Amino acid sequence: MPSSLTPPPVQASFGDTDVYLFREGTHAQLYRRLGAQLSPGGEGASFGVWAPNATEVAVIGDWNHWSDLADPMRARADGSGIWQAHCPSARHGQAYKYRIRTRNGDVLEKADPFAFLAEEPPATASRIWTLEYDWQDAHWMGTRGAANALDAPMSTYEVHAGSWRRKDGQFMNYRELAHALADYVAGLGFTHVELMPVTEHPFYGSWGYQTTGYFAPTARYGTPQDFMYFVDHLHQRGIGVLLDWVPSHFPTDAHGLAHFDGTQLYEHADPRQGFHPEWNSAIFNYGRHEVRSFLISSALFWLDHYHLDGLRVDAVASMLYLDYARKHGEWIPNVHGGRENLEAIDFLQELNRACYRDHPDTFTVAEESTAWPKVSRPIEMGGLGFGLKWNMGWMHDTLAYMREETVHRRWHHDRITFSMVYAFHENFVLPLSHDEVVYGKGSLINKMPGDSWQQFANLRLMLAYMWAHPGKKLLFMGGEFAQRREWTHEGELEWWMTDQPEHRGMQLLVGELNKQLRGEAALHQLDFDEAGFEWVDANDRDNSVLAFLRKSRDGQAVLVVCNLTPVPRQNHCLGVPLSGTWREILNSDAKPFGGSGWGNLGEVRTAPLAANGHRHALYLTLPPLSTLYLKRDADV
Incomplete structure (x- = not known):
């Protein structure tokens, strides 16, 4: 890169206000100012990149034969670190990078941090693209x-x-996936789809959690317009779309953000704060205002331009704790001597403030695995401001309990009831996610004890219990039909299993659970309010039976009863608040779901007997390894 070449002047698209907001850490639309911006008519493009410690920067690409002589960039005189250039010969779709000379004389070739599209991996250049749709x-x-x-x-x-799902062994593109997935998800009654990160990532095996393109959907499945079509189509089918978003760390690939201008620009310079020992990746410097502007702009970009309904923020715990995955002496305390990352806290609060300010009809979700308080509480109350938080404690306790042989469950009864002690401390999502079916953990069905019949019955029981428990629900693909094989990103799900009666029965059950969830206000309306839940019997450890009521605002109630052993129980007495006929609106042991067909012949009438603190009682038949939902028939 010749140092004597003088860059031509460029039209200022990054003005004084942009500089102020950028430096303040509150610029929420950097993608409108930096990166590659095509000129009206598509002839030529303006480029902007943040590289404050570079000595020279040039745009290299298809139009100039990747030469740094044709399109050198000019540094703004205001000390913002922004370099700009206008390239008259650049055209839509062409590949490009920034060639950067560092202070020590090294030459780096970097992809554009603000690119809307990248080359399909393993290629690493950015592409000039627009967002019209x-x-x-x-x-x-x-x-x-x-x-x-x-x-x-x-x-x-x-x-x-x-x-x-794949097509002839190859990836489906976004448009193909839109139709196949919308049909399937709508058929089962799910309300939302959550995509593991489709932000561009060089290593497919990272599942998207090692992001290099914070403004680009991965080119593996198509263009930005193809991804817009995906979201658009699901929306037209009444399905919300959530995106996993990863502001916690980024990979150190040579073309990416790491050492972007020869210095630790996006990451902390001190490895005790800037390097993630668990994931071998770089950690963003949340105390640097320009980095905060970059990340907040990325978050809002997906809501602004892709109509996404929410962001699930990955690995929040790794952001909140300075000692996360570190041994003594490997981390730096905060100014108060504590382990809390004060800069990350401020960033997360600003992130949520911006999302709910600009898109109040969307929501954010924290994957936060500790007991950090008020994750899903308003910032004004000292919270982080997320709308929802994953309930990792519920997930761990429930799966640990369900793994127990049924004869031993009476000794672990507190594990299945404990979640109700803290169920309303946060706005919880109950997740059975991809993390639980990889790396030797086995599939959901293979976690269940007993012979094959008991395994299926246990899983049906657990899913029905989950759908009745306070909190929103999340299920990873394959769990809905009890895929036997542990999930792998190579290949597709074992769809052939859905032709087998027991797997098809599981799929039918999940569809019925979603139908009940949508149709019964008592099962969703007060998920985050103690008034929506009441124990009927939490203490029957000898029989391993749970019973509780879910309630709606208008007083409607659903009685949920779980028999956690393979022993059918007849004439099991439980108190209920209202007399009359209670209809069995769901029975996980029903024959269409693959069960044995035990039950209550569709309904049961109350007896005038006080039980469990109520004036009326039901004498129920509890099928083996089952969950029942019962609702009082208002017409009787």
Whole structure:
């Protein structure tokens, strides 16, 4: 890169206000100012990149034969570190990078941090692209506030785009995936789809959690317009779309953000704060205002331009704790001597403030694995400001309990009831996610004890219990039909299993659970309010039976009864608040689901007997390894 070449002047698209907001850490639309911006008419493009410690920067690409002589960039005189250039010969779709000379004389070739599209991996250049698209989801966008509200029914199907289903052994593109996935998800009654990260990532095996393109959907499955079509189509089918988003760390690939201008620009310079020992990746410097502007702009970009309904923020715990995955002496305390990352806390609060300010009909979800308080509480109350938080404690305790042989469950009864002690401390999502079916953990069905019949019965029981428990629901793909094989990102799900009666029965059960969740206000309306839940019997450890009521605002109630052993129980007495006929609206042991067919012949009448603190009682038949939902028939 010749140092004597003088860059031509460029039209200022990054003005004084942009500089102020950028330096303040509150610029929420950097993608409109930096990166590659095509000129009107598509002839030529303006480029902007942040590289404050570079001595020279040039745009190299297809139009100038990748020569740094043709399009050198000019550094702004205001000390912002922004370099700019206008390239008259650049055209839509062409590949490019920034060639950067560092202070020590090294030459780096970097992808554009603000690119809207990258070359398909393993290629690493950025592409000049636009975001024009004719959206057809106006009805969804105008009404989605109700679908995304805390009192709405919400069951989310978590998907890895590359391994859900394939076509002739190859990846489906976004458009193909849109139709196949929408048909499937709508058929089962899920309300939302959550995509594991589709932000561009060089290593497919990272599942998207090692992101290099914070403004680019991965080119593995198509263009930005193809991904817009995906979201648009699901919205037209009444399905919300959530995106996994990863502001916690980034990979150190040579073309990416790491050492971007020869210095630790996006990451902390001190490895005790800037290097993640567990994931061998770099950690963002949340105390640097320009980095905060970059990340907040990325978050809002997906809501602004892709109509996404929410962001699930990955690995929040790793951001909150300075000693996360570190031994004594490997971390730096904060100014108060504590382990809390004060800069990350401020960033997360600003992130949530910006998301709810600009898109109040969307929501954010924290994957936070500790007992950090008030994750999903308003910032004004000292919270982090997320809308929802994954309930990792519920997940761990429930799976640990369900792994126990049924004869031993009486000794572990507290594990299945403990979640109700803290169920209303946060706005919880109950996740059975991809993390629970990889790396030797086995599939959901293979976690269950007993012979094959008991395994299926246990899983049906657990899913029905989960759908009745306070909190929103999330299930990873394959769990809905009890895939036997542990999930792998290579290949597709074992769809052939759905032709087998027991697997098809599991699929039918999940569809019925979603139907009940949507149809019964008692099962969703007060998920985050203690008034929506009441124990009927939490202490029957000898029989391993649980019974509780879910309630709606208008007093409707659903009685939920779990028999956690393979022993059928007849004439099991439970108190209920109202007399009359209680209909069996769901029985996980029903024959269409693969069960044995035990039950209550559809309904049961109360007896005038006080039990469990109520004036009326039901004498129920509890099928083996089952969950029952019963609702009082208001017409009787």
